[in-house]
Structures are given as C-alpha cells and as structure tokens.
Amino acid sequence: MIANAHAGPLLRKLETIVTLTQGERDAIAGLPFMAREIKAGQDLVREHDRPSQCCLILEGHTFRYKLLADGKRQILSFHIAGDIPDLQSLHLRIMDHGLATLGAARVAFIPHEILRPFLHAHPRISDAFWRDTLIDAAIFREWVVNVGRRSAYSRLAHLLCENFVRMRAVGLAGPGSFEWPVTQEQLADATGLSAVHVNRTLTELRDHGLIDLARHKMVVKDWQGLQDAAGFEHTYLHLQTPPEENGTMAS
Amino acid sequence: MIANAHAGPLLRKLETIVTLTQGERDAIAGLPFMAREIKAGQDLVREHDRPSQCCLILEGHTFRYKLLADGKRQILSFHIAGDIPDLQSLHLRIMDHGLATLGAARVAFIPHEILRPFLHAHPRISDAFWRDTLIDAAIFREWVVNVGRRSAYSRLAHLLCENFVRMRAVGLAGPGSFEWPVTQEQLADATGLSAVHVNRTLTELRDHGLIDLARHKMVVKDWQGLQDAAGFEHTYLHLQTPPEENGTMAS
DNA sequence: CGTTAACTTGATAGCATTCAACTAGCGTGG
DNA sequence: CCACGCTAGTTGAATGCTATCAAGTTAACG
Numbered sequence: 001m002i003a004n005a006h007a008g009p010l011l012r013k014l015e016t017i018v019t020l021t022q023g024e025r026d027a028i029a030g031l032p033f034m035a036r037e038i039k040a041g042q043d044l045v046r047e048h049d050r051p052s053q054c055c056l057i058l059e060g061h062t063f064r065y066k067l068l069a070d071g072k073r074q075i076l077s078f079h080i081a082g083d084i085p086d087l088q089s090l091h092l093r094i095m096d097h098g099l100a101t102l103g104a105a106r107v108a109f110i111p112h113e114i115l116r117p118f119l120h121a122h123p124r125i126s127d128a129f130w131r132d133t134l135i136d137a138a139i140f141r142e143w144v145v146n147v148g149r150r151s152a153y154s155r156l157a158h159l160l161c162e163n164f165v166r167m168r169a170v171g172l173a174g175p176g177s178f179e180w181p182v183t184q185e186q187l188a189d190a191t192g193l194s195a196v197h198v199n200r201t202l203t204e205l206r207d208h209g210l211i212d213l214a215r216h217k218m219v220v221k222d223w224q225g226l227q228d229a230a231g232f233e234h235t236y237l238h239l240q241t242p243p244e245e246n247g248t249m250a251s
Numbered sequence: 252m253i254a255n256a257h258a259g260p261l262l263r264k265l266e267t268i269v270t271l272t273q274g275e276r277d278a279i280a281g282l283p284f285m286a287r288e289i290k291a292g293q294d295l296v297r298e299h300d301r302p303s304q305c306c307l308i309l310e311g312h313t314f315r316y317k318l319l320a321d322g323k324r325q326i327l328s329f330h331i332a333g334d335i336p337d338l339q340s341l342h343l344r345i346m347d348h349g350l351a352t353l354g355a356a357r358v359a360f361i362p363h364e365i366l367r368p369f370l371h372a373h374p375r376i377s378d379a380f381w382r383d384t385l386i387d388a389a390i391f392r393e394w395v396v397n398v399g400r401r402s403a404y405s406r407l408a409h410l411l412c413e414n415f416v417r418m419r420a421v422g423l424a425g426p427g428s429f430e431w432p433v434t435q436e437q438l439a440d441a442t443g444l445s446a447v448h449v450n451r452t453l454t455e456l457r458d459h460g461l462i463d464l465a466r467h468k469m470v471v472k473d474w475q476g477l478q479d480a481a482g483f484e485h486t487y488l489h490l491q492t493p494p495e496e497n498g499t500m501a502s
Numbered sequence: 503c504g505t506t507a508a509c510t511t512g513a514t515a516g517c518a519t520t521c522a523a524c525t526a527g528c529g530t531g532g
Numbered sequence: 533c534c535a536c537g538c539t540a541g542t543t544g545a546a547t548g549c550t551a552t553c554a555a556g557t558t559a560a561c562g
Contacts, residue, residue: 148443192399
C-alpha cells in the first residue's frame with residue numbers, strides 16, 4: 001500500500017507523543033488530506049470563526065494569536081509541520097483565537113465530519129490526539145510562567161529553547177540550528193515585550209555568545225548557556241524521547 | 252437508585268460543558284469517589300509527581316502553580332467545586348506543575364485505573380472530559396494574553412471577571428458576589444504582579460466603584476464597568492449557556 | 503536600484519518593583 | 533480579657549526594567 005505522502009509530518013509528530021502500531025499508522029495515512037499552499041502572513045482561521053475542518057501543518061510555520069481592542073497582539077503558540085493547531089475546534093465550536101502563517105506554508109485540511117467518526121473508530125489515536133492537546137495546554141502553562149515571572153532576557157531565551165527542542169523532536173532542526181522565519185515584532189508579541197526591547201535583548205544574547213538569530217535562521221551557539229539563561233527544563237513538553245542532555249552541539 | 256452525593260459538583264460542572272443523558276449521569280454517579288478533607292494551603296499534587304489518581308474538587312478552592320529556581324511563583328489557574336484540575340495526569344505521566352488548596356477543601360480521589368476503562372466505556376463522557384481540558388487550555392491562552400498584554404489594572408479586573416463568571420456558571424456565586432479565600436499575594440502570583448502593586452490596584456478598582464474585595468468575599472459593584480476595565484469577553488470560557496448580559500446585578 | 507519592511511540605536515518617560523515601615527485582623531494562651 | 537505574635541493588608545519613597553518616541557541603517561524583493 002502506498003502511504004499517503006501528506007501523512008508523514010503528522011505521523012512523525014504523533015510518534016513523539018505515543019507509540020503507534022502499523023495498523024494505526026495505516027489508518028492515519030488513509031485519511032483524505034487536501035493539501036494547499038498558503039502565503040506568508042495569511043490567516044488560516046480567525047477568531048470567532050466556526051470551523052468545520054482542522055488544519056494539519058505539512059510544511060512551514062504558523063502561530064496562534066489574539067488581538068486586543070486597543071490593537072495589541074499576543075501570540076499564543078508557534079506551530080510546525082505535523083501540528084494540528086486548531087484540533088480543539090473539534091470540540092469547541094467557536095474559535096477564541098486566530099491562526100496564521102509565519103512564512104509560506106503547506107497545509108492540509110481535514111473535515112470534522114471525517115475526523116470525528118475516525119477518532120471514535122480508533123480510541124487509541126483519539127487518546128493520542130487528546131494527549132496532544134494536553135501537551136498544548138502544558139506549553140500554554142509554561143508561557144504563562146514565561147510572560148508572568150521571567151525577565152525579558154530569560155523570557156526570550158526560554159522561547160528559543162522551547163522552539164529548538166520542539167523542532168529537534170520532529171527532526172526539523174540541525175544539531176545546533178533551525179530555520180525560523182520569525183520577525184522581532186512577532187517575538188515581541190509572543191513574549192509580551194516591545195519589538196525594540198526584543199531587539200536589544202537579542203543583541204545581549206548574541207553578545208553573550210548564546211545564540212545567533214538572523215535571516216530567518218536561529219543558531220544555538222551555547223546550548224547549556226541558553227538553557228541556564230532561560231531556566232529551561234524540557235519536562236513540560238512531555239516528549240516520548242527526551243532530548244539528550246548536551247549532545248546537540250556534537251557536530 | 253440513590254445518587255452518589257459526591258457526584259453532584261461534577262455533574263453540575265459537566266452540564267455547563269455538555270448535555271448529559273440520564274444514563275450518563277447515573278454512570279458518573281456510580282464512580283467510587285473517596286472523599287477527603289484538606290486543610291488550607293496544602294499541596295494535593297506536586298510538580299514532578301507521577302499521580303495514579305485524579306482529584307475532583309467537591310468543595311472549596313484550589314489552584315495550580317509553578318515555582319521558579321529563584322523562588323518566584325506563578326499561579327496558573329484557580330479551580331472550584333466540580334473541577335478535576337489534574338485530569339491531564341490521565342495522559343501525561345509527570346506533573347509539570349503543583350496543585351494546592353486555597354482555603355480548606357473537600358476533595359475526592361479517583362484512581363486512573365478506574366477512570367481509564369470508564370472513559371473508554373463511555374465515549375461521550377470521554378469527549379466531555381476532553382472538551383473540559385480544551386476549555387482549560389482556552390483559559391490558559393487568555394491568561395497568556397492577560398499577563399502578556401494587559402495593564403495591571405485591566406489584568407486584575409479580568410481575573411475577577413473570569414472567576415465571577417465561572418463561579419456563577421456552576422451556581423457558586425450570588426447575584427453580585429462570591430466567596431473567594433484568596434490573598435493579595437496569590438492574586439499577585441496569578442497576574443504576574445507584585446503583592447504591593449496588587450494592593451494598590453485593588454484600591455483603585457475599589458475607589459472606582461467597580462468591586463469590593465475583603466475578608467474572602469468579592470463583591471461586584473459594577474459588573475459592566477468591571478468588564479469594560481478588563482476588556483472581558485466570555486467567549487473563551489466556551490460555556491453551554493452564556494451569562495446574561497447584565498442581569499447579574501438584579502437583586 | 504528603488505521601495506518597503508525589518509532591524510538598530512539613542513534618549514526619555516512611565517508603570518511596576520523593591521525596600522521599608524506601619525496597621526489591622528485574628529487566633530492563642532497567659 | 534487582654535497581651536502577644538503572626539499573617540495579611542496598607543502606604544510612602546526610590547529604583548529600575550521595559551515602553552515609547554524618534555532617527556537612522558540594513559536587508560529583502562520586484
């Protein structure tokens with residue numbers, strides 16, 4: 001049987017969460033993914049929408065956000081290939097936030113009316129999806145801590161740590177770097193800081209020899225130092241196979 | 252059949268999330284709840300624990316929190332009767348945060364090995380629980396916005412709005428007030444502020460005639476004004492029956 | 503190349519923290 | 533019954549982290 005090529009990222013992601021049987025892998029590959037190219041900075045779903053489908057990110061980067069009445073924006077999470085950022089729409093009718101692309105992205109849409117019976121027919125996959133949304137929530141918790149109690153310096157460092165580990169977990173990061181088409185303004189909206197201060201703080205992190213972030217490429221130059229600066233512990237990501245302690249800088 | 256008295260709060264809570272059949276209500280009432288009294292300020296679960304049971308709050312108030320290396324604390328959520336704050340432990344082995352009582356509380360513990368087959372036998376209840384954890388996540392998202400992008404004044408107002416609506420939804424608040432054994436230091440840890448500034452800001456809210464908070468009792472004196480100050484919209488709470496627009500001050 | 507978005511840097515302002523002292527409430531025990 | 537001690541709450545003054553404002557500079561892209 002030819003596996004559905006679009007299922008690759010999702011399978012890889014799920015394997016970081018649970019262990020799948022071959023039958024489950026086949027079942028997932030049998031889902032009808034309708035792929036679409038989306039340009040940078042486009043909304044996939046808007047706040048107050050009532051989606052009838054879920055978005056699976058096949059390639060590229062997306063983020064969830066909320067806008068305030070006075071125009072301020074808060075980014076709530078970043079998402080990468082294999083993520084289904086609006087999986088909750090399966091059980092929560094109204095979107096309480098928006099979903100947009102960071103750079104250009106490839107996305108597959110899966111209708112709710114297909115996903116719902118599918119999950120009822122595959123309780124273990126259903127549990128895996130539930131577990132995924134629980135990890136989602138765990139990351140939100142860490143973000144509350146990040147924005148609530150950490151200094152700008154630690155806060156940014158922590159965001160960078162998290163993204164590095166998450167991208168490594170699904171094989172999207174090299175040993176000490178990853179592609180990340182994020183702007184400083186978006187980093188500001190993710191950390192609750194101003195873009196200007198993000199700039200200054202990134203300079204600081206760079207001057208301390210911890211990272212290098214330019215031209216959509218993030219280089220981790222001192223992984224241990226970055227984690228220390230952040231107070232980062234990967235526990236909250238609940239990965240099946242935790243990242244090696246330091247081997248990441250090997251090559 | 253005599254309904255399990257301990258199931259009351261849980262049933263009431265679930266009815267704010269989904270509509271239950273009588274059979275489902277009976278099934279839930281048939282669960283073996285082992286009730287226990289817990290004193291104020293006690294940990295129910297600690298970070299890094301690997302619980303083998305879930306806590307159902309029967310009475311009283313609890314909160315989730317994380318501690319940082321430098322001793323700072325961030326409170327992640329407040330919980331009331333009917334909530335199962337550590338439901339995620341069913342699918343996430345390790346606790347990434349702690350759970351403690353605010354005032355004295357009555358709690359029922361339900362072993363995972365009972366809950367797991369129970370949910371597999373009752374897919375609709377399972378979905379309701381999933382939905383509950385998704386609403387949990389929606390509230391975390393709003394908290395990220397709250398600490399990330401709102402002023403101290405709006406931030407506190409928003410927290411108060413949220414708790415008022417949530418307590419009203421399960422019948423634990425009067426028309427314009429509710430019992431809430433929270434200290435200003437805990438409010439500070441929930442909003443990412445200092446206790447001193449919480450004090451000043453509460454005074455401001457009081458002086459503006461919006462609220463009155465003293466001796467563990469929160470009085471909403473100007474519900475519309477409080478919502479305006481907070482920029483509060485209840486959408487993210489995903490309630491089955493939204494709160495009336497203003498009728499709350501009726502009596 | 504020209505145009506625009508993204509990034510950088512300096513100066514100033516402000517909200518919230520910290521430090522410090524003091525007051526009020528409340529339970530305990532002499 | 534009031535003294536004591538502790539926790540929670542209150543208020544003032546000074547500091548500081550981060551935002552805002554304002555000008556540049558660099559990079560991206562057609």
